[in-house]
Amino acid sequence: MNLQFKRLIAQFFFFFTANLGAVGIKSGFCFPFFYCHACPASSAACPLRSFEISIYKVFNKEEPGIFNIKLLLFPLLILGTVGILSGRAICGWACPFGLLQRGTGKIARKIHKKLPILKRFQQSKVDRYLRYVKYVLLIFLIFLIPMFIGFMFTDVCPNGFLVGTIPTMILNPGGYVPATYFYIALVILVLFLILIFTIERGWCRYFCPLGAFLAPFNKVSMIHVAVEEKSCLHCNLCTDVCPMGIDVPNMYRDPECIYCGKCISACPKNVITFKRF
Amino acid sequence: MKKEFVAVQVVVLVVFSAALGGMIVFSGVYDEVYSNIVSVTCLSCIKLQPATNIKFSFDTNNGKAHPDFVIENLSNGPVFLAYRTIVCDFCDEMDPVLEEIFEVNYTVEDPLVVKTKEFNGTSVTFIHINKDLVSDDLKNTQAIYANKGQETLVPMFTVITVNYNRGKGKVTPYYGTAYGTLKKDTYEDRKAEVTKMIDDGIRLYNEFSAGYN
Numbered sequence: 001m002n003l004q005f006k007r008l009i010a011q012f013f014f015f016f017t018a019n020l021g022a023v024g025i026k027s028g029f030c031f032p033f034f035y036c037h038a039c040p041a042s043s044a045a046c047p048l049r050s051f052e053i054s055i056y057k058v059f060n061k062e063e064p065g066i067f068n069i070k071l072l073l074f075p076l077l078i079l080g081t082v083g084i085l086s087g088r089a090i091c092g093w094a095c096p097f098g099l100l101q102r103g104t105g106k107i108a109r110k111i112h113k114k115l116p117i118l119k120r121f122q123q124s125k126v127d128r129y130l131r132y133v134k135y136v137l138l139i140f141l142i143f144l145i146p147m148f149i150g151f152m153f154t155d156v157c158p159n160g161f162l163v164g165t166i167p168t169m170i171l172n173p174g175g176y177v178p179a180t181y182f183y184i185a186l187v188i189l190v191l192f193l194i195l196i197f198t199i200e201r202g203w204c205r206y207f208c209p210l211g212a213f214l215a216p217f218n219k220v221s222m223i224h225v226a227v228e229e230k231s232c233l234h235c236n237l238c239t240d241v242c243p244m245g246i247d248v249p250n251m252y253r254d255p256e257c258i259y260c261g262k263c264i265s266a267c268p269k270n271v272i273t274f275k276r277f
Numbered sequence: 278m279k280k281e282f283v284a285v286q287v288v289v290l291v292v293f294s295a296a297l298g299g300m301i302v303f304s305g306v307y308d309e310v311y312s313n314i315v316s317v318t319c320l321s322c323i324k325l326q327p328a329t330n331i332k333f334s335f336d337t338n339n340g341k342a343h344p345d346f347v348i349e350n351l352s353n354g355p356v357f358l359a360y361r362t363i364v365c366d367f368c369d370e371m372d373p374v375l376e377e378i379f380e381v382n383y384t385v386e387d388p389l390v391v392k393t394k395e396f397n398g399t400s401v402t403f404i405h406i407n408k409d410l411v412s413d414d415l416k417n418t419q420a421i422y423a424n425k426g427q428e429t430l431v432p433m434f435t436v437i438t439v440n441y442n443r444g445k446g447k448v449t450p451y452y453g454t455a456y457g458t459l460k461k462d463t464y465e466d467r468k469a470e471v472t473k474m475i476d477d478g479i480r481l482y483n484e485f486s487a488g489y490n
Contacts (some may be wrong), residue, residue, distance in 0.1 A: 028311030037315050038322035045314035049322070053314065053364045066363055066386055070306040071313075077297040084290045155321050155366070164323045172426065176325035177460060182364065185324045222286050277283045 003261045004141050006092055011102065014094035018043060030075040032082040034210045035096035036157065038164030040171060047075035048209060052146045059148045079210070081215030089226065091211055092206055092258035097159060105200040105243055118198055123246050131205055131256065132202065134212035142209050146164065158192035161185045201243040204258060215255035224253050224276040225263065238263035238272055248272065312416070313362065313409050318429040321366040323416035326438030327427055331474055333453040335442050337421045338428065343450050344418045346404070347437055351450060351489075353393070354400035355438040355478035360419045361431050363409045368432040369458045374467045378475070379403040387414070399479045422454050430456050434471065439489040448488040453483065 018031060022041035030047040037045045054072035057065030082090055091098050112119045121127060141153040154160055165185070169176060195202035204211050218224065227238075227249055238248035241262045246254050248263045264272045301307050313379035320326050337343065343351075350356045359375055361368035363385055381403065391472055392403045406417045408431065420428040422435040426480040431455050440451035459470040 026315050028307035028309070028315060030310060036322065038319055042315070045310050049314055049319070050310060056364045063369065063385065068363075070300070070304050072311060073296075074300060075307045075312060077300065078292055081290065081293040081297055084286060084293060150366075150369070152321070152364075154319075155324070157322075160322045161321065161324060165325060168323050168325060175328055175426075176323075177328045179320060179324050179326045181321065181442070182324040219288060220289070222290070277279070277286065 003265050009189070010093045010103075011099040014098055015096045018096055030078050032078050034097045034159055034208055035092050035095070036154075036160045036164045038081070038160050038168075040164075040167050045075075046154065046159075047079060048142055048157075050075045051142055052152045052154060055143060055147045056116075056152070057146070057148075057150045060093075060150055063150075065150075079213055080217075083214050085222055086219060086254075087120060087218035087221030087259065088211065088214045088255075088257060089221075089223065089259035090214060091208070092260035095210075096163075097208075098201075098258070101196050101201050101203060101243075104196045107197050108200040108202075111198055115198075122199065124141050127205075127245065134208055134215075138209040138212040155181045156185045156188050158185070158189045158203075161189040162192075178186060200245075205256070207242060218255045218257055219253050221253075223259070223274055223276055225251075225257055225259060225261075226273055227251070228271040228273075231269055231271040233269055235268065237266045237268065241266045302306060312413075317362055317408070317431065318427075318430055320366075320430060320457055326367070326460065327424070327430065328460070329424060329454040329456075330460070331436075331453040331477075332424055333440075333451060333477075335440070335444070335449055335451055337452075338423050338425060339420045341421050343437070344421065347418075348450070350393075350402040350404075351439065354402065355436055355475070355482045356402045356404065357475060357478070358418075358422065358433075358435040358437070359403070359405045360433040361405070361407055363407065365431050371432050371434075371467065371471075372457055374464065374471055375403070375405065378468065378471055380406075386410075396475060396479055399483060401475055401479065422452055422455055424456075427456065431458065434459075434474065436474045436478040438481045439485045440481050441485055441488070448485045453477065 018035045019039070019041040020043035025043055027044050029044040030050050031044050032047070035046065036042060037049060050071045054068045057063060058067045122215070137153070146152045194205060199205065222272055229249070232249050234249055236249070243262065244256045244258055244261060246256050251257065259274070261274070264274065280331040347356050379392050379394050381390060383405060385407065388407050390405040390417040393400050394403065406415060408419065419433060423433060433454060435452055435454045437450055437452040439448050453474065455474065459467055461467045461470050
């Protein structure tokens, strides 16, 4: 079976698993990927929410919160275990938002052909610097701001809006009215959609806080993508198909790699492989 | 070098997975995540709040009997219940309103707050429940007074009073529930809305309590 077809099956499998709440199956686990517990069909909790709750307002002088070490460690250990096993493979093989961007990625590539400036942007230094934004979001919006101020990333998260707010409004027509951050979150969702339709895996590249959390694990994960440099033709077909815009022949345990295997499928000499340890 | 690297990977994996397994089995974190995140509909996560105004009813939402602590306090006057969770934006906005109306002070660390206050000669018992810190029995009372399909939303406010129940031909408990910031944007409007809930409860209680036993 084709590797990309296997990946598609895996992505749909995890998408349905994440939505088992629709048939009444809900658990006390945290997702190891980016998905919202506010989705009416969700079967587990968002790890980011668990992080936020664990440290919410603990350093707020006016209304100090309660530090909950269990809710901090639990998602940390789930993500850590998944990370050490497979690095960011979860982004390429399991994340429902990855599945969504797999669909929009094809449109983004078509847009690139009409607007070459977008392709040039992805080869520019700005792209490289923008990739650090996700780490800033992780540190500030997920940890420091909830800790000191109380405002949380999940209040404006595009994931929450897409799979939580919209389905809730559809399932309960007229039952709900917009709350405080509704319009801010709506604007963020629109920007998110523009991003993923114009830049392939734009969310994973620049903004996903969970991707930022898992990225360093690529350096130590038990599987990784390896290139046999001596046999490489440097045809760059692998780099062309890479949805994360990585210079594949020159990469080694790149934190941006989501192990999607597109480079492996594209390589005419079969010199790119998944390697254990 | 390669062997050392593999050894480190294996050790880290064993430590992480053992710690995770231990946490799930011994710390109760699984139940905590389930009851505090998965089974709570976080209004700030969905960026919405219920459109309904306060809705009164004789029949409890899940068909269960009124809890004992409500029935006991109802013999003295209306009961006002407030449910929150630790991390809850709207709860943080509504608590100062409740603290002022009922002249009570509490923090997010208080699991249960009970205060009785006289409003023009009628006692109203205020019961504030932090769902993250109380027993399951107390936590589950929310489903009794919730509106259909909104059993897990916080903050939730319920006033329980008495009224003549035509179906049963006698005076029985009668309750109304509202959510979030009661669709009001300012502190004063929220205060007026909560006060109206309490006044409605008191008016009905004073009219029908003589027939309630």
